[in-house]
Amino acid sequence: xxxxxxxxxxxxxxxxxxxRATSKQLRKSRLYVVEGPDTGKELVVTKERVRGGRGAVNxxxxxxxxxxxIHFEIAAEENGYRVxxxxxxxxTFYGEAVIKDLVLPRGSVFRVGSTxxxxxxxxEVVNIPLxxxxxxDKLVGRSVRMREIFxxxxxxxxxxxxxxxxxxxxxxxxxxxxxxxxxxxxxxxxFVVQDCGAIPKDLVESILFGHExxxxxxxxxxxxxxxxxxxxxxxxxxxxxxxDLAMQPKLLRVLETREIKRVGGDRTVKVDVRxxxxxxxxLRDMVEQGRFREDLYxxxxxxxxxxxxxRERKEDVSILAREFLRDIGERRGLGGPLGMSSDALASLESxxxxxxxxxxxxxxxxxxxxxxxxxxxxxxxxxxxxxSVAVVGGPGESLVKDGFEGLSFKExxxxxxxxxxxxxxxxxxxxxxxxxxxxxxxxxxxxxHLRELLKKHGIQPRRGTTEGPADGVEEEEA
Numbered sequence: 295x296x297x298x299x300x301x302x303x304x305x306x307x308x309x310x311x312x313x314r315a316t317s318k319q320l321r322k323s324r325l326y327v328v329e330g331p332d333t334g335k336e337l338v339v340t341k342e343r344v345r346g347g348r349g350a351v352n353x354x355x356x357x358x359x360x361x362x363x364i365h366f367e368i369a370a371e372e373n374g375y376r377v378x379x380x381x382x383x384x385x386t387f388y389g390e391a392v393i394k395d396l397v398l399p400r401g402s403v404f405r406v407g408s409t410x411x412x413x414x415x416x417x418e419v420v421n422i423p424l425x426x427x428x429x430x431d432k433l434v435g436r437s438v439r440m441r442e443i444f445x446x447x448x449x450x451x452x453x454x455x456x457x458x459x460x461x462x463x464x465x466x467x468x469x470x471x472x473x474x475x476x477x478x479x480x481x482x483x484x485f486v487v488q489d490c491g492a493i494p495k496d497l498v499e500s501i502l503f504g505h506e507x508x509x510x511x512x513x514x515x516x517x518x519x520x521x522x523x524x525x526x527x528x529x530x531x532x533x534x535x536x537x538d539l540a541m542q543p544k545l546l547r548v549l550e551t552r553e554i555k556r557v558g559g560d561r562t563v564k565v566d567v568r569x570x571x572x573x574x575x576x577l578r579d580m581v582e583q584g585r586f587r588e589d590l591y592x593x594x595x596x597x598x599x600x601x602x603x604x605r606e607r608k609e610d611v612s613i614l615a616r617e618f619l620r621d622i623g624e625r626r627g628l629g630g631p632l633g634m635s636s637d638a639l640a641s642l643e644s645x646x647x648x649x650x651x652x653x654x655x656x657x658x659x660x661x662x663x664x665x666x667x668x669x670x671x672x673x674x675x676x677x678x679x680x681x682s683v684a685v686v687g688g689p690g691e692s693l694v695k696d697g698f699e700g701l702s703f704k705e706x707x708x709x710x711x712x713x714x715x716x717x718x719x720x721x722x723x724x725x726x727x728x729x730x731x732x733x734x735x736x737x738x739x740x741x742x743h744l745r746e747l748l749k750k751h752g753i754q755p756r757r758g759t760t761e762g763p764a765d766g767v768e769e770e771e772a
Contacts, residue, residue: 305370318422330409351578360407363582381742431473437607451477459572461601464652467572475528483527491536509558535575604647618658633669728755
């Protein structure tokens with residue numbers, strides 16, 4: 295097969311039966327180094343997305359010192375291979391053109407550092423099944439991306455494999471963990487949730503592993519930690535990227551030995567727990583920055599589930615909105631779901647949804663309260679104003695005006711953080727006249743992370759500005 299032949303089979307194809315997608319077919323490919331320090335090194339690609347760079351967390355690990363830790367990503371698509379630069383120092387090139395995000399013709403060669411790479415399709419095809427249902431447990435979606443996730447969850451749930459769920463805030467990571475638990479043999483046992491970002495640093499070990507009476511000031515009795523509380527069931531460690539670096543080796547040891555030792559205790563306790571972790575961070579990026587342990591990352595990511603943002607699954611907006619309206623109708627005893635006008639649906643489908651499914655649900659909840667009749671109209675929809683940030687008042691001050699009525703603490707916190715991100719990033723990118731490198735340096739973020747946040751909130755750097763190094767000089771070292 296000539297990889298440059300335009301008639302060659304697509305890298306990725308969706309199979310339809312009676313106008314409904316039933317599976318995806320991924321053509322295996324070969325990514326190999328044609329020039330550079332690693333000439334001859336290759337990777338047989340058997341998944342839709344792979345990353346390359348010097349770091350050990352990459353699928354293709356290079357030794358080229360001009361290549362960044364996590365340098366590029368390649369995604370198989372129906373029209374070719376999409377190459378994305380992941381905020382590298384020295385850039386990614388196709389010929390003399392700088393690549394930020396580009397679909398390359400089959401058989402094309404691109405360059406990172408002093409390394410030239412080529413990707414070409416192979417004859418073998420990997421069949422990726424899609425669930426036949428539009429819902430799984432409390433997850434809802436008819437899009438191909440979601441039904442692919444449903445099929446993976448159906449396959450993985452009966453096992454005890456550790457699962458890492460990745461996705462933006464509000465995409466439904468906790469619901470995925472619930473589905474894994476409810477579809478497993480552990481369904482009748484405890485499901486314990488622990489938000490790692492909400493634990494005071496000096497209490498992390500006690501909360502996770504427990505403590506003995508008198509082990510520290512205030513330890514008036516023995517305490518069973520999360521692992522013991524979840525005995526026989528599932529422990530969901532949310533916001534795992536926020537876990538203190540000093541605590542990560544201890545968590546790794548527990549995952550490897552399935553034994554815990556309470557603070558102040560001198561004996562180990564066996565624990566039978568399935569662990570599901572979740573994060574809205576890029577853990578591989580954190581590994582490269584030294585903020586997350588590489589060995590813990592590999593231990594947690596035995597199975598990875600990457601949830602798409604709502605912007606990437608707009609075809610699910612209507613089914614999700616109607617699901618929320620049905621729930622509201624049941625709670626209010628209306629005998630059926632509230633209706634929704636066509637103009638309201640059009641408004642929902644055109645919105646950017648930086649807060650994802652959680653934001654959609656909150657908008658529907660507010661609209662249902664504002665509607666005069668049994669049908670929601672576009673006039674009832676109140677989206678969060680761009681650039682606004684909620685300011686929480688003192689004790690007893692009403693939060694209804696900020697849209698927090700009926701929200702859990704975690705949901706309200708996420709809402710505030712979304713607004714903060716939007717306001718902070720808008721101001722930072724404006725202050726640095728669109729220069730992503732300078733804005734990222736000031737914010738303490740990688741360029742890749744900043745670009746992803748800008749994309750999430752629909753913030754566009756001003757035309758004519760640059761994403762390159764702040765001094766405009768390309769560096770030689772990554």
